[in-house]
Amino acid sequence: MPKFRIPGPLRSLSGGQSTVEVEAGDxxxxxxxxxxxxxxxxxxxxxEQGEPRQFVNIYLNxxxxxxxxxxxxxxxxxxxxxxxxxxxxx
Amino acid sequence: xxxxxxxxxxxxxxxxxxQPTHVCEMCFGPLDVVYDYSEVARxxxxxxxxxxxxxxxxxxxxxIPDGAPLVTLDEGFTPxxxxxxxxxxxxxxxxxxxxxxxNPTNSFKDRxxxxxxxxxxxxxxxxxxxxxxxxxxxxxxxxxxxxxxxAYVFMPADIENAKxxxxxxxxxxxxxVRGNYDEVNRLCSQLAEEFPWAFCNINVRPFYAExxxxxxxxxxxxxGWRLPDEIVIPIGSGCQFVRHxxxxxxxxxxxxxxxxxxxxxxxxxxxxxxxxxxxxxxxxDRVQPVRPDTIAKSIAxxxxxxxxxxxxxxxxxxxxxxAVTEEEIVEAIRLLAxxxxxxxxxAGGVALGVLLKLARAGRWQGDEVVVTYLTGHGLKTADxxxxxxxxxxxxxxxxxxxxxxxxxx
Numbered sequence: 001m002p003k004f005r006i007p008g009p010l011r012s013l014s015g016g017q018s019t020v021e022v023e024a025g026d027x028x029x030x031x032x033x034x035x036x037x038x039x040x041x042x043x044x045x046x047x048e049q050g051e052p053r054q055f056v057n058i059y060l061n062x063x064x065x066x067x068x069x070x071x072x073x074x075x076x077x078x079x080x081x082x083x084x085x086x087x088x089x090x
Numbered sequence: 091x092x093x094x095x096x097x098x099x100x101x102x103x104x105x106x107x108x109q110p111t112h113v114c115e116m117c118f119g120p121l122d123v124v125y126d127y128s129e130v131a132r133x134x135x136x137x138x139x140x141x142x143x144x145x146x147x148x149x150x151x152x153x154i155p156d157g158a159p160l161v162t163l164d165e166g167f168t169p170x171x172x173x174x175x176x177x178x179x180x181x182x183x184x185x186x187x188x189x190x191x192x193n194p195t196n197s198f199k200d201r202x203x204x205x206x207x208x209x210x211x212x213x214x215x216x217x218x219x220x221x222x223x224x225x226x227x228x229x230x231x232x233x234x235x236x237x238x239x240x241a242y243v244f245m246p247a248d249i250e251n252a253k254x255x256x257x258x259x260x261x262x263x264x265x266x267v268r269g270n271y272d273e274v275n276r277l278c279s280q281l282a283e284e285f286p287w288a289f290c291n292i293n294v295r296p297f298y299a300e301x302x303x304x305x306x307x308x309x310x311x312x313x314g315w316r317l318p319d320e321i322v323i324p325i326g327s328g329c330q331f332v333r334h335x336x337x338x339x340x341x342x343x344x345x346x347x348x349x350x351x352x353x354x355x356x357x358x359x360x361x362x363x364x365x366x367x368x369x370x371x372x373x374x375d376r377v378q379p380v381r382p383d384t385i386a387k388s389i390a391x392x393x394x395x396x397x398x399x400x401x402x403x404x405x406x407x408x409x410x411x412x413a414v415t416e417e418e419i420v421e422a423i424r425l426l427a428x429x430x431x432x433x434x435x436x437a438g439g440v441a442l443g444v445l446l447k448l449a450r451a452g453r454w455q456g457d458e459v460v461v462t463y464l465t466g467h468g469l470k471t472a473d474x475x476x477x478x479x480x481x482x483x484x485x486x487x488x489x490x491x492x493x494x495x496x497x498x499x
Contacts (some may be wrong), residue, residue: 008283009115044118054376054398055118057102059276064393066379084276085113086395088119 002075004034007080013040027060028071030081035036045083094153095128097121098174100399108153110288111417112295120334120395121296131344136310138346143167145201145304149338151210152205152304153297158212161237164332165200166304168192168363170312170461175429180449184459186318187426188309189428191434195256196467197388198330199229200303203290207233208455209297210288216240221278223271223388224253225466230290231260242287244274249387252470257430270382272393291329302330303337309461310341317347319458320354320409322448324441324465325366326389329395331357335403353461356409357400358444360384360419360436370411375401385416385474388466414443422446424480433468440490441465 001021006014014020020037024030028050036041047053051071058065059082060073075081097106101119112121128157130150141147145166154160169189177185192434193200203226207218217240220230227243241262245254246269258264267274275291282292290298310317317338323331334355341347359367362384369377378399382390394400404411422442426469427433434442445462454460468475 005280007279009111009113009118014114027286044116053491054259055113055395057276057393064272064379066382082276082280084279085118086393 001077002030002079002081004030005080007083007085008011009085010041010044010083013044014038026071026075027058027065027073028080029072030075055086057086058082059084093126093150094123094126094155095126098124110210110215110293112293114396115119123296123300125151125153127151127340127344134344135315137344138307145204145301145308148304148307151344153300154205154208155212158208160204161207161211161429162204163200163236165193165204167308170309171430173430176426178491179425179429180446181456182449182454182458182460183456185445186309186313186459186461187430187432188305188461188463189432190305190463190465191432191438191467195225195227195229195232196470197229197435198302198305198463198465199225200233201304202226202298202330203229203233205301206230206288206290206294206298207237207239210294211237211239213288215286215288217242217285217287219278219281219285219287220244220291221271221289222291223276224249224257224394225388225470226290227262227264228253228257228470229335229441231257231262231264234262235260238258244278246274246387250471250473252472256470266320271391272379272382275391275393289488291327295329298331299333303331303340305330306334306337306462307341307452310347313459316459317349317351317353318461320356320454320460322356322358322441322445322460322462324386324389324437324463325357325359325394325397325400325411326391326437327394328357328366328400330465331355332396332399332403333405352407354409355403355407356444356448357404357411358390358409358441359413360386360440361413362386363390363392363413365392366394366400367411367413369397370401370404377401384419384436385471386419387442387471388435388437389440410448411443412447414440414447415476418443418447420475420478423475424478426464427468428480432464434464435466435468435471436474438464438468 099114363382419439423439
């Protein structure tokens with residue numbers, strides 16, 4: 001099953017788990033399922049328009065979804081979805 | 091009341107106690123250090139002026155606990171150069187360059203790293219880490235050596251050779267990652283959850299970032315305690331840019347500068363990696379990531395965390411965000427060297443390129459006080475000038491005759 005990788009700041013929502021498996025055909029459905037299993041995720045990840053919040057980066061395997069097909073991206077059995085807070089650079 | 095009080099989310103205002111963390115658990119917004127300056131305001135200017143000739147003369151405005159030993163190589167308090175010859179070419183009679191190439195590891199990163207390593211050592215960390223486009227790695231390696239701390243520095247594998255050599259000499263663990271900076275950064279933010287390390291630009295970022303304020307503090311002091319009319323700043327993640335807005339506000343609030351007006355803050359990007367410029371141009375503060383492709387590698391950040399704030403601050407202060415081509419970057423580096431005798435790296439070339447572009451487009455009348463931050467030394471990116479460094483080179487035999495034949499004086 002596709003698997004979410006949960007960052008430290010959000011593990012209070014997942015009962016401390018660092019990964020959560022979901023059943024879904026695309027990313028939007030994957031987030032819906034994650035939110036069903038652990039309520040609160042959707043509100044943290046998506047804004048009022050249903051798009052990823054400004055400071056949330058979502059990667060499907062190693063690809064930033066905003067560089068690809070966004071939340072419409074198809075999700076396969078072996079896929080890993082990472083949620084990563086934005087970080088500073090240099 | 092303690093001078094350094096808490097961390098506060100820039101988005102939703104949630105407060106956290108002082109700890110190594112950088113994002114709000116509620117909204118993922120960035121965290122900033124909160125101060126209570128009420129006890130430092132009195133006699134501050136005199137204390138600054140009698141302080142060390144480094145950025146630590148502003149210690150009262152930085153987040154290191156009082157009395158904690160500093161990890162320092164006398165960074166900062168770099169020259170503010172009045173650029174008369176370059177200014178004459180651009181019709182600017184009050185053009186200044188903040189020459190941060192003069193720092194211990196030759197980039198502005200020493201300001202932020204000195205704060206980060208001092209903070210980390212004061213809080214018991216034994217290992218420093220960073221994701222870097224080169225300059226940060228160089229600085230983290232040097233300051234970790236100075237402090238006797240272990241260091242892990244992560245860089246894209248294609249970074250300029252000069253940056254790899256100048257980092258490796260301090261014997262940190264250099265991890266070359268097969269990926270671009272944004273991928274290195276993502277890896278490091280995952281590592282930061284697994285290892286008890288102080289990652290400069292990740293879990294200790296709120297403290298680290300504060301070091302950038304000193305660039306603007308110094309600029310104001312060196313101008314005779316006044317803020318300039320406009321500052322042109324290169325934009326990578328936007329982390330530094332945001333601090334200049336804060337620094338200017340603090341100078342005003344603390345009464346260190348008389349005028350209540352903020353300087354116009356203008357951001358500079360390379361067109362090969364211009365996500366913030368793209369958002370500015372499109373009239374939005376929603377920054378869409380890009381894949382970087384530019385010689386200005388030290389600011390080649392495709393997913394800039396502070397990008398939205400740069401757009402807002404530029405708008406708020408009357409600045410702009412502008413971008414330049416690779417050719418314009420090289421032209422600017424050469425023009426600076428030819429007119430002022432200063433060699434800056436490609437990121438400095440980006441800031442100067444934007445200065446040139448705006449000046450030629452008639453942005454200024456001529457008497458405004460305009461400052462450009464030159465954030466790194468040209469030797470770091472000398473490869474970018476291969477074949478286009480300019481100047482005239484001839485080869486002769488070691489005889490007077492050969493000289494006279496080849497060179498016309």
